[in-house]
Amino acid sequence: MRWDIFCKVIDNHGDVGVCWRLACGLATQGETVRLWIDDPSALAWMAPRGFEGVTVIAWTQEAADRHADTQPAPDVLIEAFGCEPAPSVIARYAAGARRGATKRGWINLEYLSAEPYVERLHGLPSPVFRGPGDGLTKHFFYPGFTAATGGVLREPDLLACRERFDRGAWLAQQGIAWQGERLASLFCYEPAALSDLIAQLEQSASPTRLLVTAGRAAAALPPGPARRGALSISWLPHLPQTDYDRLLWACDLNFVRGEDSLVRALWAGAPFVWQIYPQDDDAHHMKLDAFLAWAQAPRSLHDFHHLWNGMGAGTLPFLDDATLASWRAAALAARARLLAQDDLLTRLRRFVAQKS
Template identity: 40%
Template sequence: MSTETDNKHWDIFCAVVDNYGDIGVTWRLAKQLAHEYELNIKLWVDDLHSFSHILPELDPSQTSQQFCGVDILRWSSPLDITFVPGSVIIEAFACELPFEVTESLIALKKDNKATPPLWLNLEYLSAEAWVDGCHALPSLQKSGLKKFFFFPGFTDKTGGLICEKSLFSEREQWQATPDNKLALFEQLGLQAIDKNDLCISVFSYETEALAALCELWQDTQKKVHLLIPKGRSLHSLSHLLPIEYELIKPGQHYEYKQLTIHILPMTDQQGFDKLLWSCDINIVRGEDSFLRAQWAARPFIWHIYPQEDDYHLVKLEAFMQVYCDNLAPEIAGHWSALNLAFNQGAQNRVKTLWQHLDSVNRPLLQHAQEWPVNALNDADLASRLVQFVKNS
């Protein structure tokens, strides 16, 4: 691994678990590392079909293809492509490396003339306090190799957050011109949306809280447009839809007094970012969408993935504490209660809290606009990764 080419060669392995969450994070990271640091990134993915939903140009039948300067390789078992190690291997979210890869690492360790790649496990994002103490710790494997645990996070003691260098300026330019969002809505096939209407994007899991809010939005003074793709969140509204779920197509819309439900087409990551930038409130799930909602500088609700014994609520509380650090207590309390009620599926409570959202909306929006710069902590995830590898 002594040549410059080898030093710039990184392998990232991603096992797609939740359709778009894991691959969404690793695809953004791979693109940023290739573009901003001119690294030769090879992204190994075990489910190219799911990947193609956020990268429509991708051909799931191909073993190897390149987009945005990243080599995308099909991770099959056994591998269709001979693995040639570079200087860094990243296993995303504790996915287990292919047998051929671990065997090659062991062989390199036994060869005194060769240096094995630096092995990193990119962990899930969390705001919990224990992350600070666990970030970048090594773990000795049975093979004798060391694996380092790299934790994204919200403090300078963690691995930071994924954020492209030009993202905030691009978002600010987009939001400065209201016509941009109207042009985007037209491009997505969404009709009859006025720039002064309330637009809410939804990318959540199933929850009765969403159905309860839809009942509320039907009788608001201001027109509400709910922008939602086919998927888990739309299943929560099946009782409202006039046709069978299988017959619903992107571009269709359904009116219920002041509420209009618009069916979104799937889009790539750039299009999804612009959608979040264009809405007044975003309801998101998972990790990738959760972080992009923060970068959108708009108020949001995070529908966190449910876990046993309600441990997901512990993670939610940890994030809310960090996010609300500089908020006035009454505003922080209201926003936190709304997020908690949505995650608990508390129908009556989420409706009550939403009805009082107007009283805190202006300072909440101001906080959402200031948060991205504060959360970034001077260095993003890609920058901290590159620096960690350099120091190692």
């Protein structure tokens, strides 16, 4: 089938990252995918070699009108994260749907959450009453962490690749001079507690190498030399998605942000701290607490998340071996619960087949 995925960039790593993984997963299953993105610039480094079966289209009105006039209509229309697809593409899709041509589905792919409403709303219809899609029905598809939701993305061979991963060889390929010290990755916005984390790592009895991702994390890091007490810092270039996954596999502790890297941290099975995308009304506080409850986070991990996300004041829990061991156990248990469920792509294709 032909799938059109529409994405408007808010956080260009997370939004594009999720849509690109979804598009590649569909193409791997033999589907033909057009990925419409209003700002595809991040794909230049995130996916420099592209992917067979996935066509990326810079989403402009002109491009949408041209494709609507010259290209086949999609069989499945996905609006990612509440964006409204191009009207001309909707009109072409709707014309085919009204004729009953092939199988058709219109999916509103929502944000990932562990909050209770996700199970209630997942799969519900959303009738369209105006515009070029008038008379058709969308369906909500909510990613989530339980069997009653849309699940999370996972490649069929992901865990096998994880098991074969050679940390030392990968680090050497990246030019990172690893001497056996603890490794931590930093992918964040601008957490107020970052200075406290750096001070703790500098004063630790155990050496740590912090691998800092390009962009906002690097800009947020307090200025200083590459070696600061027990802390050594390596600044990374922008990494393709596949290498970012391997960065998480290589590290003993991962600081991640947004939606896509949270899921990848879960699959990595190492201790992690999530900086959730901040919202003006602090709705992200409830979302974070719902996730921590699902993850059965130990108290130290719960408290660290609250401080890292600006939900209170205090001193960050100390990252000693016992603390990280309890975090690792929680991460592995959460991963095991997800592995016992179908992945998002399997559920999505089954859902579309049932609704068509």
